[in-house]
Amino acid sequence: MSVVSKGLENVVIKVTSLTYIDGEKGILRYRGYDINDLVKFGSYEETIYLMLYGKLPNIKELEKLKEKLNEEYEVPQEVIDAIYLMPRDADAIGLLEVGTAALASLDKNFKWKENDKEKAISIIAKMSTLVANVFRRKEGNKPRIPESSDSYAKSFLAASLSKEPTPEEVNAMDKALILYADHEVPASTTAALVASSTLSDMYSSITAALAALKGPLHGGAAEEAFKQFLEIKEINNVENWFNEKILNQKNRLMGFGHRVYKTYDPRAKIFKNLASTLVEKNSDAKKYFEIAQKLEELGIKYFANKGIYPNTDFYSGIVFYALGFPVYMFTALFALSRTLGWLAHIIEYVEEQHRLIRPRALYVGPEYRQYVPLNQR
Incomplete structure (x- = not known):
């Protein structure tokens, strides 16, 4: 208890097979695959499968994943209403927290270790809907649910911007999603891990992550x-x-x-x-x-x-x-991508290494002091 690591710098809180970083050489790998190769040859959907299932998908597995994403864009009307009840000038991440918290309140029968990965895919799809409608709310546009397509990035851009994105725009969005998908255990992922270690539900864990992401020293x-x-x-x-x-x-x-x-x-x-x-x-x-x-x-x-x-x-x-996104949406776009990393880490932690995260603090206050009644002070 005599050593305090401010900011938990270099404190290892879990083992992971998800992301490897060599900060001296500038190397980033997901499940062993270099980020440059994933961006050059892969897609965000392949990255989703890789992070959740531990391997790159074959054609059949990828198509099944895309079908699942396309099926899960819908969210309860109450969730959209919650976002649109907030003023247009509300903070984008704050609106996103409203959406994920609303989904948490409606996810009444959640249980860990019951189709966790399939649940994660559903959440990733719904996050696209939430982020698109946070943007639409702030722009004064009517709600819109992403439509089925062969690309998560394409469906998101079309729903957000009310126009058919060009192949170049879809490619850029897809690559951005890959780049922000995970980065080991920064503040937001740590917040998600703390929440999930209590066996809180996935949406609540994402809400915790969003609160940490909001700061200008992280997602902002x-x-x-x-x-x-x-x-x-x-x-x-x-x-x-x-x-x-x-x-x-x-x-x-x-x-x-x-x-x-x-x-x-x-x-x-x-x-x-x-x-x-x-x-x-x-x-x-x-x-x-x-x-x-x-x-x-x-x-x-x-x-x-x-x-x-x-x-x-x-x-x-x-x-x-x-x-086509204004500055106020940048952190929400980060969140759209990083939802995958948050989910992959909390699933890995709860399923393989679960233990309530409960650190200690080093007390440096006064020794025992005699209580003095109010009328004698």
Whole structure:
């Protein structure tokens, strides 16, 4: 009890066969498969199957998974109503918490170890519906349920944006979903694990994860990184802004640095490549991409010697913006993808390693003190 690890840094709370990270070499693997290979050759649906079942699916297994997703987009009307009862200016993650909490309240007969993986697939489908309708609510549009298609990313984009997405847009969304699918046990996954360790239901565990994801030091980092580009406005302002805000005022450069990676985040490289293609058809997004590139150069120049490089949130916002989403949706899009990782981890924990997570605190307060009655104080 004499050692306190602030932030639980380097404290191992579970074993996992899901995700491997080498922060020194910039390696990220899901179930042994390198993130670059999964993005280049795979799909989000294949990643779902891989994370839940431990292997890549064959054609028949993949088709069955897609059918299950298409069947599970519907949510009870009460859930949609709960989201739409909230004001349009409500926080996107807050609205998403409302939706998942509503689903938790309706999931009355939940039991662990009864079709957990099939339940997870249903939740992943319903999260698409929730995120799409959080966006539609905030934009003042009527509710819409994703329609069946051959692609989870396509169904989501069509429901959110009320238009048929291009193959290029579907590809970018699909790859973004893969990139954010899991990252071992950051704050949100830890929150989900704590909740599930009490044998709370899956939706409640997701709600706990969303609460942790909301913070600007975690899921909100992509929004904060993009706000920098908005503040800079023009590429000619980058150097002066960096000198004043980062070097002189010693503010944090958002989208740079990572608790685990001490080199360039492999996901950031892929997001940068996706952004470079998407922005060619969006002049605003292209301007912000050019600002980001210049800011990256300065960031690496001053901070690389400290092991501080761009992380996944630096360029992801530009991809989401080019797809048609405003800044306030970036964290919700993160959640759409990371739902898979949260579910895979809590299933792995409850089914294989279950023990109530109950840490201790090191007491540093006063010794015993005699209680003095109120009239004698």
